């Protein structure tokens with residue numbers, strides 16, 4: 098069984114390489130039946146890339162890591178007017 102990200106750790110307690118690796122594994126292993134289709138995933142992330150609320154991979158409005166948030170098909174952008182939806 099893969100190690101999961103510890104939700105109780107403070108950033109200062111985490112090994113950065115392990116944290117990033119665990120995050121990437123979590124994204125890669127997200128269930129296929131709930132995953133965003135690849136082109137839509139890339140489109141969402143391009144919108145995040147140009148967004149003023151993105152910082153260090155995290156959305157300042159919701160506190161999510163956007164790559165993890167965007168992989169969830171039913172997820173939405175918390176920005177005004179839902180930037181992912183508005184970008185379609």
Ligand code: SF4
Nearest residue numbers: 145148151156174176
């Ligand atoms: S507000 Fe929306 S587009 Fe901007 S970083 Fe957050 S999720 Fe991405």
